[in-house]
Amino acid sequence: MTREDLVLTPRGIRFRNRLLPCSIGRNGLTARKVEGDSATPIGIHRITGLWYRADRMARPAHWARKIGPQDLWCDSPDHPLYNRHCRAPLAASHERMRRADPLYDLVLTTDWNWPDAVPGRGSAIFLHQWRRPRFGTEGCIAFARQDLLWLARNLRPGTRLIVPPLAMGAAAMAAT
Template identity: 25%
Template sequence: MPNNNQVLFVKTPSASSIKGNMFLYERKNEKQSWKLADSFPVTVGRSGLAKDAHSVIPLNDNLPVKQEGDGKSPSGIFKLWKVFSYHNLQNLKMPFVQVDTNFYCVDDVNSRYYNQLILADTAIKDFNSFEHMKLSSNGYEYGVWVLYNSNPAIAGNGSCIFLHVWRDENTPTSGCTAMAKENMLKLIHWLDEKKNPVLLQVVEE
């Protein structure tokens, strides 16, 4: 894509695979060639991948369309938003928010806050389901918000899609893309807002 000089390229061997690999590519500008900065294994949704209904790139017609609660990670190309963490991180080149137990991501399709990051104590409670952004585990200790189904968020198309720390290499997610903590840390310090990073996620076949 024009003006995107960092790409997080994820590919899985099949539509139902829960494992894949992420390749970090970077270039100085559109006239320069892409260079591989790093690569490492990832896990995706427990039901594999499903395509973004509004994808701007061609995807396999046999892939199901991503829906709320399907346990699938979205396939397509997506901008990235804020890095988030339980800790106050310094020296990042991305927008950042330190999350605590007051931060929710709403996944209730009937809520005005669907697929939004909110502060629980200031929101009008019109939702019955949400994700805590600070978990009892280290899953969201470090993460990146993926701008899937955003601007506008279409009810039912899927919500709360992140890059985050995995439980282990054999445990899938509910629809996010996860990796080892050490790789998550490398990723968030590599990302640069000025390079307009995007996540490109596809099935290899």
């Protein structure tokens, strides 16, 4: 591990010698991720993309892509676009990237179960804004808006996200 890795600890994400409070999946961490389990997958992942709402904020980094009204993320395990960005219309189950709330105003995507997605192994493991401190997610890692913005400005594609099997410490982090 280096200071250029995002490392989940029982107290938050450590990056560049800073500790950023975060929320994880409401069911803690898992080594056996499945779609809909509300757990954050253990492992070494990489940052693959940066998306932002241009109508709500300035471009955070040169590699950021705008989120438009038709941008979706497929979460249907039986669809060929499972765990991929796609565009509306899409009949299969999906998440809208352009939400009414601010949770996806800024989104960092990861390589969890990507690019060759295994059906049912989980989709849309993002870094995004939290609802409130320590409020558990569906499996993503969530931050205060200002911390997420700082990350977006300082991360690069390929940055490692290390989620070690912290079990009790990380599970307690989600429940607090």
